[in-house]
């Protein structure tokens with residue numbers, strides 16, 4: 001019988017759960033292999049040398065052996081632990097939200113290097129993350145996973161959007177102009193300012209993140225529009241109670 005194939009990958013632990021008495025199942029996001037689920041056998045024994053290197057939100061170099069049902073973690077060496085998360089409950093909650101969204105928007109073994117970099121960058125700046133940091137993360141995640149909302153042309157008539165009483169339809173995937181709006185579209189009103197912010201989140205998120213003057217009402221409007229859109233896109237994938245719960249608090253009241 002051939003020995004199992006082994007390979008080393010860089011990875012961030014985005015989810016884990018206890019398995020049996022001493023094992024742990026880890027979900028890893030990797031730049032080269034996409035999302036990988038693996039079992040770390042015996043990791044919960046106190047003497048395990050892999051313990052700590054496979055904690056949540058740790059970036060590690062992981063040696064895996066191909067298994068029949070699931071790959072097995074042979075070795076893990078921590079490269080970066082996003083330590084600022086330790087002392088800040090809000091940052092920890094936000095990091096959970098970020099990791100859960102990445103998990104929910106990805107399928108196994110489809111590599112997306114840009115998404116991996118987005119995750120590392122976002123977790124690295126979590127301690128100073130504002131509401132708009134999180135919105136910028138959401139917009140980039142949507143873009144990287146193929147769900148970028150249309151914010152420039154009406155999805156019904158195709159004309160460029162002009163200022164006015166416009167709507168945003170999660171079901172259609174973007175904006176609907178004043179002329180085309182109808183109650184059966186089940187679209188939410190979107191203010192001119194919210195539309196501007198969301199467009200900027202697509203084109204120049206760094207500028208929006210630096211803005212000091214976004215009022216809380218506008219922040220809430222953008223957060224709610226993004227939330228509804230994300231929930232709609234994920235549809236049945238996002239039935240997890242924990243994800244639903246964590247979709248509410250980040251970045252505001």
Ligand SMILES: [Zn+2]
Pocket residue numbers: 154155156157158159176177178179180181
């Ligand atoms: Zn229209």
